[in-house]
Amino acid sequence: MKDVIGLVNCFPDPELGGLTSNRTLASTSFLGRYAFMDVAMSNFSNSGIDNIGVMVKNHQRSILKHMGNMSSWVNNTKTGKVTILTNENGVLYPAYNTDLNALKENDYILYNSQASALVFASPHIVATVDYGPILDEHWARDESVTVLYKKVNDADTNFLGGYCFEVSPDGYVEKVTINKGKSKTANVSLESWIMNRVVLAKIVEESKKHDLGMTIGDYLRYAVKNKTMKIHAYEYHGYLRNFNSLKNYIRYSFELLEPNVASTLFRSDWPIFTLTHNTPPALYGPHSSITNSFVSNGCQIDGSVSNSVICRNVVVGEGSKLNRCIVLSGVRIGENVKLSDVVIDKYAIITPRHTIEGDEENPIYLKQGAIL
Amino acid sequence: MANKMVAMILAGGKGTRLKALTAKAAKPAVFYGGKYRIIDFPLSNCANSGIRNVGVLTQYESSELNQYVGNGEKWGLNGVRSSATVLSPKQTEEGSSWYRGTADAIYENLDWLERMNPDYVLILSGDHIYSCTYNEMLEKHIKSKADCTISVYPVAWEEASRFGILVTDKDDQIMNFQEKPKKPISNLASMGIYIFSYKVLVDYLKADAKEESDHDFGKNIIPNMMADHRKMVAYTYHGYWRDVGTISSLHAANMDLLDNKEKGTNLYSMFAGNQILSEDPHSAPQYIGPKATIEDSLINQGAQVYGAVIHSVISGDTRIEEGARCVNAVVMPGAVLQKGAVVQNAIIGPDTLIAENQIVNGENDDIALVVNRKAARL
Structure with missing residues (x-):
């Protein structure tokens, strides 16, 4: 699709507690082997959109590190490209x-x-969107x-604080609201939109005033409120979560441990591409015990791990027990x-015989490089 | 090492004793260690040695291997000063023929070598498992002003009669070469890794091409050079090295990744610049199910394990269903073990389906092999 540019908009950038204290959400670890931006980039690449811009708000160090030589997401490394769009004055x-x-x-x-x-x-x-038909x-x-929006019936417990649409019968957005969890059903926004270039250029010009x-x-x-522009709403079906x-x-990381949920995000015809690290397969010791977990390559696990997400190159010593943990690389x-x-x-070190227990409501976060 | 030394990897062999595993693929393309193909090892070694230009000589069932090697991107050989070139038999003015032997394969590609114009040529086998760099060997070759340096590996004396054996003097100069001797007088086996000074190699290849011979390095080129009293030097390699010729040796080499951590290829002691590089198939994360049992195993990204995996090597995009049991086994990419299947002392080939409650039970000294492509359709 030569006449389409995909833009990964890292500006909304909600905070994930300490995880985003020195990185953006876009480059934060997702399910052990991805960064969140991989999903958006792969949706573009799988849809045949090979001209990708990454709109960076801050922490570009972390984003650039993840993007490597930037070729991991393009179908053709010459005609396709990934460009970083930073706002230097914004800093x-x-x-x-x-x-x-x-x-x-x-x-x-x-221009x-x-x-x-x-x-x-x-x-x-996070969604698997084929932009072709849209x-x-x-x-x-x-x-x-x-x-883009999805009709959901769990809006009372999910998508809280996100945008919702009221859609007219002929498919236009009539009203934009914020989901306060008052109703089960809602048309939840994917915070993803298609915009004609001339329209966007006009908005950019106009916004200067x-x-x-x-x-x-x-x-x-x-524009919706003042009816200055007609905005078409397209209904999406498929995996959707707002991290x-x-x-x-x-x-939602733990929710994906459920194979029925995971199969809606990981489709064989819709791979999620990421920067790869040439790490060897995960090695499990003779006394290890692993259940209901994602484990990434490069791990060496001699202890017991359950209901957890373990990223690359993590070492778990013998006799250790992890339950409901997310461990970064x-x-x-x-x-x-x-x-x-x-x-x-990342890179934290927990020395032997420590016990750290949070609970579901109050999980404990240990910062990057912490040594206990 | 600008174009000081180029590598040529002999990857045309069938590996007949690997049976059904090499019915549709060349031996260097065979899967190993849950994530790799055997040819990843020599190619990674080249990349880690700073060798920039690599020719890969393919012939038997070459399309899968040619596709895999591609432009060498998986081993970083697609940079501005590096390249990987697949060299398959070709048609020329003189006609066309298959490679008649290892030496002939190089001879037929002298034009490629000429364009590379190296000082030294490294000849490698595409089907050996070992992790090293070739820099020390090259240093020795240059220092001793050798015409040819052969990498040797000390094997057990009782096995020496299975190998090409080199006899050396105290300066490591090769005095004698015996191909599979009945009564070996040395236990230094040739690893089939040679460094030649470029001009010398060209002369001997051209001379050999005119002769009626096997056009083989071990049988012809090396003996001819010995007869001419060329300076031949042995370089002793002490690390882990395996030529996995049979199903049981392929199985054993996989198990070495679990059992032989100190002596074997320790994939985990490696840092950037010394890794085994390979392809990333973009599979989903590895998932271990709620009722799974995992002990003493190596499992790759993309595997889904719901059953029991004990002392096994499991590749990516595989599925071990609930109640299935995998003991002392190697499961290659895309294979599926359905509910209640039991696989023991076995190699399960790529995309192979082991049906519900099917039992595959090899013996320790007779490893079972199952290859069908039935899971590819699932």
Whole structure:
């Protein structure tokens, strides 16, 4: 799809507690071997969108580290490309560090391209979206903006704080609300939209006259409220979770341990691409015991692990017991350690015989590089 | 090491004794260690040695292997000054023929070597499992002003008669070469790894091409050089090295990853620049189910284990269903063990289906092999 640019919008960037203290959500570890941005990037790549821009709000160190030589997500390494779009002024003026200003800073992608449409996706919303049919419908109906939503019936407990739409019978957004959990059913926004290039260029131009702290989402909500623009709503079916807090990060990571849920995210025709590290397969010792867990390559496990997510290159010593833990890469856990409901950030070291127990409501977070 | 030394990997062999595993694939393409193909080892060794240009000579069932080698990207050989080139038999002005032997394979690609214009040529086998760099061997070759340096491996005396055996003097100069001797007088086996000074190699290959011979390094080129009193030096390799010619030796080499951690290829002691590089098939994370039992095993990304895995090596994209049991076994990519299946002392080939309650039971000295492609359709 040569005339489409995919944009990974890292600006919404909800916080995941300590996990996002020195990285963005986009580059935060997801299920042991991914970063959240991989899902959005792979949706583009699987949809044939090979021109990808990553709109970076902050912590670009972490994003650049994850992107490596940037070729892990493109179908053709010459005609395809991944570009980093940073808002350099935004670093100095955080209040103005918005996605709209980032596009202003990088408006060459609007004027220097033949793309007819741009597709925006937010890394904290995890879904498997094939943009092909959505773009077809967008063009067939001659729309200027199409937003994605899913009809859910668990909005009372999930997607709290996220955007919802009221949709008219002819498929246009009538009202944008915030989900406060009052009703089970809702049309939940994927915070992903398709926008014609000329429309976006106009918004960027126009926004120069208005509030400089405005986001593209703000603009669209304003347009719906004041009926200045018709916004088409496209109904998505498939896996959808909003990883917008540490609590949800833990909850939805563990939810994916359920094979019926995992199979809706991991489809053989829809791989999730990521930067790879050439780590050997996971090695389990003679006294290890593992149940209901994701374990990544490079791990050496001699203890017992249950209901957990273990990232790359983690060592679990003999006699140690982990339950309901998320352990990020490079963590070393000594012998006879007991951990339950703990999230351990990268490279932490837990020396032998420690016991750390949180509970489901109050999980404990151990920061990157901590030594206990 | 600009173009000082290029490597040529002989990867055209069938590996007949690997039976059904090599019915549709060349031996270097055979899976090993849950994640790798055998050819990952020599190719990673080249990359880790800083060798930039590698030719891979393929012939038997070459398409899968050619595709796998590709442009060498999996081993980082696609940089501005590096390349991997698949060299398969070709048609020329003189006609066309298959490679008639290991030496002929190199001879037929002298044009590639000429374009590379190296000082030294490293000849490797594509089907050996070992992790090393070739820099020390090259240093020795240069220091001793050798025409050819052969890597040797001390084998048990009782096994020496199965190998090409080299007899050396105190300066490691090769005095004698015996191909599979009945009464070996040395236990230094040739590993089939040679460094040649480029010009010398070209001369001997051209001369050999005109002769009626097996066109083989071990049988022709090396003996001819010995007869001419060329300077031949042995380089003794002390690490882990396996030529997995049979089903049981392939099985044993996999088990070495579990049992032989100190002596074997310790995949976990390796840091960047010294890793075994391979392909990443973009499979889902490895999932271990609620009722699984895992002991003493190596399991790759993309495996789903619901049953019992004990002392086994499990590749990616496999599924071991509930109640299935896998003991002392090697399960290759894409294989499925359905409910209640039992696999013991066995190798289960790629995409192979072991049906519900099916029992595959090899003996310790007679490893069972099952290869069917039935799981590819699931």
